Amino acid sequence: MTDENNPHLLPGKAAVTSAQPKRGFDRWWFLVAIVALLIIYLITAKPDPFRRMLVFIADGVRITLLVTVSSFLFVMVLGLIAGLGRLSKNPVISTIASVYVEVVRGIPLLVQIFAWYFAFPSIIQSIGVKFHIPAFENYLANPVGMAILGITFCYGAYMSEIYRAGIQSIARGQMEAARSLGMTHFQAMRYIIIPQAVRVILPPVGNEFVSMLKDSSLVSAVAVADLTRRGREFISQNFIPIEGWTLVALVYLMMTLFASRIVTWVERKTRIVR
Amino acid sequence: MEPIIKIRSIKKFFGSTEALRGVSLDVQKGEVIVIIGPSGSGKSTFLRCINRLEEYDEGSIIVDGIPLDSTQHINQVRTEVGMVFQQFNLFPHLTVLQNITLAQKVVRGRDVAESDRVAKELLVKVGIPEKADAYPGQLSGGQQQRVAIARALAMNPKIMLFDEPTSALDPEMIQEVLDVMMTLAKEGMTMVVVSHEMGFARAAANRAILMDNGLIVEEAAPDVLFSNPKEERTKAFLSKVL
Numbered sequence A: 001m002t003d004e005n006n007p008h009l010l011p012g013k014a015a016v017t018s019a020q021p022k023r024g025f026d027r028w029w030f031l032v033a034i035v036a037l038l039i040i041y042l043i044t045a046k047p048d049p050f051r052r053m054l055v056f057i058a059d060g061v062r063i064t065l066l067v068t069v070s071s072f073l074f075v076m077v078l079g080l081i082a083g084l085g086r087l088s089k090n091p092v093i094s095t096i097a098s099v100y101v102e103v104v105r106g107i108p109l110l111v112q113i114f115a116w117y118f119a120f121p122s123i124i125q126s127i128g129v130k131f132h133i134p135a136f137e138n139y140l141a142n143p144v145g146m147a148i149l150g151i152t153f154c155y156g157a158y159m160s161e162i163y164r165a166g167i168q169s170i171a172r173g174q175m176e177a178a179r180s181l182g183m184t185h186f187q188a189m190r191y192i193i194i195p196q197a198v199r200v201i202l203p204p205v206g207n208e209f210v211s212m213l214k215d216s217s218l219v220s221a222v223a224v225a226d227l228t229r230r231g232r233e234f235i236s237q238n239f240i241p242i243e244g245w246t247l248v249a250l251v252y253l254m255m256t257l258f259a260s261r262i263v264t265w266v267e268r269k270t271r272i273v274r
Numbered sequence B: 001m002e003p004i005i006k007i008r009s010i011k012k013f014f015g016s017t018e019a020l021r022g023v024s025l026d027v028q029k030g031e032v033i034v035i036i037g038p039s040g041s042g043k044s045t046f047l048r049c050i051n052r053l054e055e056y057d058e059g060s061i062i063v064d065g066i067p068l069d070s071t072q073h074i075n076q077v078r079t080e081v082g083m084v085f086q087q088f089n090l091f092p093h094l095t096v097l098q099n100i101t102l103a104q105k106v107v108r109g110r111d112v113a114e115s116d117r118v119a120k121e122l123l124v125k126v127g128i129p130e131k132a133d134a135y136p137g138q139l140s141g142g143q144q145q146r147v148a149i150a151r152a153l154a155m156n157p158k159i160m161l162f163d164e165p166t167s168a169l170d171p172e173m174i175q176e177v178l179d180v181m182m183t184l185a186k187e188g189m190t191m192v193v194v195s196h197e198m199g200f201a202r203a204a205a206n207r208a209i210l211m212d213n214g215l216i217v218e219e220a221a222p223d224v225l226f227s228n229p230k231e232e233r234t235k236a237f238l239s240k241v242l
């Protein structure tokens, strides 16, 4: 929905200065209202199981948000580093960055999460045994930590490609103008190129955030008590697959709807007048 | 007197095309030089070599006693050489004032008050003091180019390079930019200008140069070059432009 609402922000399309026409009742409000009404209807009309379940999964929502938001912050940093790495003129740096991106993009996220949670601690432990490092020998993976690490490592690769495209889309003339004023390459990146690139990449970054919110459900496979896992626990205890998964789906939908709205809002706030 | 720009037989290749085939030029302090020539003759490449936006493959350039050899020297030269581009290249995410103050702060290390003062003075000089808080996208082409000139001047350059500063402008805006350049020339700024504005060249330039095919073909006072060229290639080019 971000893209359709903001055609002027799509790379390659001409920017528009005129304000968005104000629609009193756009599709987003319509959807949010329907989902909200549905949830309210369910918990009031059938408090058992819906109200009970909502209370039960509340801390799962918290974990899902924690995993998504903290991974996202790390992804923004890792993606920038890897994106700049791919653009680097230094062949060693650009090769390392390319290998990282290509390898990570070729492996399913679920497999990567398993690797971080199961394989990574074993590697640390066997290093500990070999070199007699007690801290390593007794290393136990923290599920939430490994989940964040796994998502960050994976999404960082996708994000680096978004950064790279964004930076490349800023006209070469901008870099030259900055350099001709005596700025160093770093200063030109810091003050001219990256601030503009960040605005160009907001729509795809917003989409990534929404995907991360949804993909964070994969961490339920490694003992992280997120929304999906808490939902599944409640459902299997109470034998209510239809009602249970409906509620889980509605709660996810509510979160993604709000996430994409926030993205649209940020885009509008930071738009460049052309 | 020692020339402020000393260029010795520079050559530049883009792959197999030889954009510059051994160009030499001395520019004295306070001189205004206008370069004309057909498209693809290497005018922009030549200009961009002077502040090393383009690397040259052979030859040497010394600007104000500093040879363009190390990164440190190149940055040093760039702070003394302002450049104005055909496409303005203003920073679209910054206001006019911020466009003019940014490099003063991060390169020259001036404080906010000082850089704002310099910027506002220059906006008066280029005739658009009321646009300080506008964004580049809200300005006409002529106004944008004048901001670009102010942005370059804010670094107190000793030399200004102009690469076809008026050729992306609507005809009615060309004069306002040329007027600013004229003022600069009168104040004694050293200028190297790629432009086919003959009126400006006659009024402001000490020398006019015709480039063709990566070489300087002819060099003379503007009146002489435009009215009485010696070289056949100059005559042929002028007959097409005039």
Ligand SMILES: Nc1ncnc2c1ncn2[C@@H]1O[C@H](COP(=O)(O)OP(=O)(O)OP(=O)(O)O)[C@@H](O)[C@H]1O
Residues within 6 Å of the ligand: B014, B017, B019, B037, B038, B039, B040, B041, B042, B043, B044, B045, B046
């Ligand atoms: N970045 C580049 N890569 C490859 N070739 C280039 C590049 N820049 C310039 N050239 C080539 O170098 C030659 C000189 O180009 P230059 O831009 O200096 O000409 P110009 O005289 O400024 O032309 P114009 O009047 O069209 O601006 C041309 O043949 C051009 O195609």
Ligand SMILES: [Mg+2]
Residues within 6 Å of the ligand: B043, B044, B045, B163, B164
């Ligand atoms: Mg050119």
